Amino acid sequence: xxxxxxxxxxxxxxxxxxxxxxxxxxxxxxxxxxxxxxxxxxxxxxxxxxxxxxxxxxxxxxxxxxxxxxxxxxxxxxxxxxxxxxxxxxxxxxxxxxxxxxxxxxxxxxxxxxxxxxxxxxxxxxxxxxxxxxxxxxxxxxxxxxxxxxxxxxxxxxxxxxxxxxxxxxxxxxxxxxxxxxxxxxxxxxxxxxxxxx
Amino acid sequence: xxxxxxxxxxxxxxxxxxxxxxxxxxxxxxxxxxxxxxxxxxxxxxxxxxxxxxxxxxxxxxxxxxxxxxxxxxxxxxxxxxxxxxxxxxxxxxxxxxxxxxxxxxxxxxxxxxxxxxxxxxxxxxxxxxxxxxxxxxxxxxxxxxxxxxxxxxxxxxxxxxxxxxxxxxxxxxxxxxxxxxxxxxxxxxxxxxxxxxxxxxxxxxxxxxxxxxxxxxxxxxxxxxxxxxxxxxxxxxxxxxxxxxxxxxxxx
Numbered sequence: 001x002x003x004x005x006x007x008x009x010x011x012x013x014x015x016x017x018x019x020x021x022x023x024x025x026x027x028x029x030x031x032x033x034x035x036x037x038x039x040x041x042x043x044x045x046x047x048x049x050x051x052x053x054x055x056x057x058x059x060x061x062x063x064x065x066x067x068x069x070x071x072x073x074x075x076x077x078x079x080x081x082x083x084x085x086x087x088x089x090x091x092x093x094x095x096x097x098x099x100x101x102x103x104x105x106x107x108x109x110x111x112x113x114x115x116x117x118x119x120x121x122x123x124x125x126x127x128x129x130x131x132x133x134x135x136x137x138x139x140x141x142x143x144x145x146x147x148x149x150x151x152x153x154x155x156x157x158x159x160x161x162x163x164x165x166x167x168x169x170x171x172x173x174x175x176x177x178x179x180x181x182x183x184x185x186x187x188x189x190x191x192x193x194x195x196x197x198x
Numbered sequence: 199x200x201x202x203x204x205x206x207x208x209x210x211x212x213x214x215x216x217x218x219x220x221x222x223x224x225x226x227x228x229x230x231x232x233x234x235x236x237x238x239x240x241x242x243x244x245x246x247x248x249x250x251x252x253x254x255x256x257x258x259x260x261x262x263x264x265x266x267x268x269x270x271x272x273x274x275x276x277x278x279x280x281x282x283x284x285x286x287x288x289x290x291x292x293x294x295x296x297x298x299x300x301x302x303x304x305x306x307x308x309x310x311x312x313x314x315x316x317x318x319x320x321x322x323x324x325x326x327x328x329x330x331x332x333x334x335x336x337x338x339x340x341x342x343x344x345x346x347x348x349x350x351x352x353x354x355x356x357x358x359x360x361x362x363x364x365x366x367x368x369x370x371x372x373x374x375x376x377x378x379x380x381x382x383x384x385x386x387x388x389x390x391x392x393x394x395x396x397x398x399x400x401x402x403x404x405x406x407x408x409x410x411x412x413x414x415x416x417x418x419x420x421x422x423x424x425x426x427x428x429x430x431x432x433x434x435x436x437x438x439x440x441x442x443x444x445x446x447x448x449x450x451x
Contacts, residue, residue: 145247147248184271
């Protein structure tokens with residue numbers, strides 16, 4: 001039995017995060033009413049992205065060119081590498097415009113439950129990037145979770161013999177955070193990381 | 199069905215788009231899994247950290263259903279230790295070993311009390327030796343306790359220095375002499391000595407690791423998924439590697 005193109009499209013859209021079968025049907029109707037202005041351009045964009053976007057062989061970012069735009073940008077500071085867990089974290093840091101160095105995507109964190117071991121992460125690729133001595137600082141921008149920080153400590157151990165400075169993001173009060181609503185862990189971390197004011 | 203209990207969170211994995219499936223070591227209901235609706239949200243991620251002491255309410259239509267949890271964090275044990283690799287490694291290893299070793303839904307009040315006491319330690323130096331002692335307690339709770347009270351050969355209770363890898367019984371330094379290469383070293387802190395080094399902790403981990411691998415993780419009920427069933431969980435292997443590197447670096451210094 002062959003499935004109709006309508007049902008096939010609905011089924012595929014229903015697999016996207018945030019969409020169920022009902023919302024997928026609404027999306028299909030929405031697209032069909034805008035075939036020329038949205039549906040065909042979307043199909044072309046999907047085809048192009050599927051064929052052209054690939055992992056950057058240097059940092060692990062996703063881009064249509066290899067090395068990616070961040071790695072090729074000569075205006076960025078090549079002496080600082082910011083290590084992130086995945087591409088979404090890289091994009092979050094880029095949105096902030098707060099960092100102008102290079103990145104390195106680890107591809108996950110050490111996880112007992114998921115069976116992620118050091119060999120499954122792009123740690124060797126990071127060590128390879130540091131071999132020529134041009135990088136002076138590595139910033140570990142990993143999540144403030146047990147797995148994230150366990151991974152950060154492991155990466156630090158591997159980097160220490162290379163003599164490169166290793167730093168990490170601060171933990172504590174978020175901008176706009178009210179003490180009364182913060183969890184105990186964040187408050188503890190904020191107190192431990194307090195610094196001179198003024 | 200419904201109950202409330204205090205618990206230590208051992209693991210949390212994503213389920214669907216927003217929920218999480220967590221495994222808790224509860225005080226009265228043993229190792230118990232359940233679903234946390236919204237567990238992948240910002241609030242959920244804060245409370246679903248391994249090692250957290252939580253107040254858990256479990257509900258299900260039937261007792262053998264997975265059920266859903268409502269969790270409230272009592273103490274975020276890991277939060278003060280995020281900058282301390284030794285404690286984080288121990289916490290990760292303890293959670294992984296507990297989840298992999300214990301049968302589901304079988305009350306283990308002694309194991310819970312031991313883990314709770316370990317995670318409540320405020321002195322980082324005590325974590326290593328007390329973790330080894332907790333693993334000894336875990337072996338005993340599972341029916342594989344070691345006999346470190348007297349020498350298996352001579353019967354003497356003094357000068358114990360090794361453990362037989364086959365029987366788990368202590369051997370005195372004199373009796374151990376001809377078989378030293380085949381015996382496991384018994385660190386002095388397990389016999390009541392108040393001092394220890396990273397090497398002592400490593401020897402303790404090798405000792406308990408040998409019997410955990412042989413008796414516990416070789417069994418079919420074990421829920422871990424390594425290549426070899428008699429391997430220790432990866433987090434536990436990383437803990438031993440951590441101490442091994444500490445010993446090597448200390449020797450080099």
